[in-house]
Amino acid sequence: MFNYQKIVTSELDGGEGHLGTVRNFESPEEVVVVWDNGTAANYRCLGAYDLRIVDSASTGVKHEGAMCDFCRQSPIFGIRWKCGDCNNYDLCSICYHGDKHNLKHRFFRILCPGSNRFAVEPRRKAKKITVRGIFANARVIRGVDWQWEDQDGGNGKRGKVTEIQDWSAASPRSASYVIWDNGSKNLYRVGFEGMADLK
Template identity: 65%
Template sequence: IGARVVRGLDWKWNKQDGGEGHVGTVQSFESTDEVLVVWDYGTAANYRCSLAYDLRILDSSPTGIKHETSVCDVCQQQPVYGIRWKCAECTNYDLCSACYHADKHNLRHRFYRIASPTAKKYDKLFFYRAYGW
């Protein structure tokens, strides 16, 4: 609850969010498969978050998550709030969500999406920027 979201890969709701690039906030979990999002545009609706992914987390820093010992290698933010993006190709290279989503590093590199500082290795997912994964 509190995470900032944008359209995900399975989005099929036209301009319900105000259009491409608009941002909303997760208000509540309606079930294990569905969340309620309030869009900055002014509307609120339920979206899938299990078998289909209508949403993509843009920023989880409003939830209070912070990576105390991490520094964004682009903007120098420390600690990194919300999701920490760790380059899988470069040695010890981290980005905050703002720099990651602004394509501030090589788009062909794979990234680990680290949702919390206590994430186990298997909790870290690979993302490929060049292909939108």
């Protein structure tokens, strides 16, 4: 589902900049988020602005016919960022948040094909927040959806994420490849269909 960054003041998620995964929608007004630290909680949605979408690629949302003009990803999965100052220039979320293209240019955020465009101020003026969560080099243990017996060496045993991968072709950036301290290696769901095998 959607990967989110929380922007309200609460420590359930670990603090400002921590990431999580939408597990499910309780109602049109409420969503359950499993934070990368393993905590789960309910949040308002539908215009409440408790959460900010960082990357929605794992949901399978794709912009057919659009290509990231920096990394050449085609189609663009997740949020499409369209330059408001250049003719026909797009970025994927990874490149947009990685400060690719001119930081003085305005962009439009397009959540899914056919949706409204939202104007975003130039990134040069934006406040930078370090995101924290399950990325390459993160140390992890079993999460709430673990179903892989003792591949990790047992409950509480640690491993290291070596890279973020696709659980399936239709769900990019929805899994993490882990090498456990016992030497075992495997791919685990982190975002695929709202699942969190790791924390």
